[in-house]
Amino acid sequence: MSGLSLWLSPAPTSPLAPFLARLSSTLQTVAFAPHATLVSDEIVPPLELKDLKSRLEEGVASWRASQAVGEQQPTEIALSFKDVRQGDRFYQCVLAALVPAPSLFALHEALLTAFSLPIPSPPTYFPHLSLIYADLTSEQKAQIIADLKLAGDVVDLEGAGEGEAGVKIVGEEGFVSTEVLLVRTRGKPEEWEVLARVPLGAAPILA
Template identity: 30%
Template sequence: MLNNIFVIRFLGFLGLIGISLLFYSILMEVPHSMQEVQLPEAETQVYSVWALPSEEVTGRVKKLMGGLRSEFGGPQFEPHVTVVGAIRLNEVEARDKFQKGCRDVKKYSATVKKVDTGTFFYQCVYLLLDPTTEVVEASARCCSTFGFNSSSPYMPHLSLLYADLTDEEKKKAQEKAYTLDESIGSLSFQITRLALYKTDTEDKSLKSWEKIEEYNLSTN
């Protein structure tokens, strides 16, 4: 009888040791496992910085853009002058760089030289702007903050139509722009705001394009 009790107690003691060793091994493994866990990287998107004209000029240009779309098609978008071209970042980085870049830019003037046409979808028909020092410097300062390097010299412009047209159709659209607004080729306006936009250039419908943040420029 005593032998049975001893055996039972001994087995119970061994069981406690086994359970203790099991918990100890689990606790030892937890830090190791935690070190192996890697947090997912923040999702990146394509962003651009746009210069926005005054409300009055925006309304005038929108009317012209609508007239062109009614005949030549294409998606609707806000009148703007691209300051920083498409660059891939996560949203936190994009917002931070946008705020820093805007602080170095003051309100500035822009003047249209002519209605012109380009060679691809996003530069189908546009208002070519005079590349004055202040226009070019506004872009250069923001591009520097974003670390954006363009493969070609900055060509300031305000797009009127996004579309894939033939050269003949582009010429007709160019002529219609002057018909719809005779003095548009000599328009001068103030750039008073910059905006950060999400602009996936693969999405030609522009349905995924979205304004993320806007900044009112100071005068001094």
């Protein structure tokens, strides 16, 4: 495990960050920044920072080219919440599953290729945004989800079809990300550090 992860994160103005902060404070659980992991620290290779950034830029460029419509290349990626559910791991205690959009999987696979990692078949990637980090019982998780829905923080959307947002979280059906983050995820979440940011539609910006 390299202790390095690739993330998509909502904009700083998104209500998701204060919501997660409030949730961790209320439940006395671990605080962390909202994010959707693209490639986890279980498989990102432990390369030098220069090589990591170079490969990340290569993967993003490949994704942009694959998603181009005519000469127009994407500059952002929109992620939608599919549902809120229980997970079976500490870092996926309660989570919002993301709609498995083709553009999201294309970005994930472009990054795997750039880092010389195999692309599993069938795919094993589970896109999600964790809401709580904790070791809780199934009953505790179910109660938290029920309380969030009762409070109106989580609202199920009626008539949502396949490939569409199925739930709102603090009024948001998802979030838009404009960059891929290289994050050192070694140690406690409060010690995690963004090492580099690669915009989805422009030149790289150092953290």
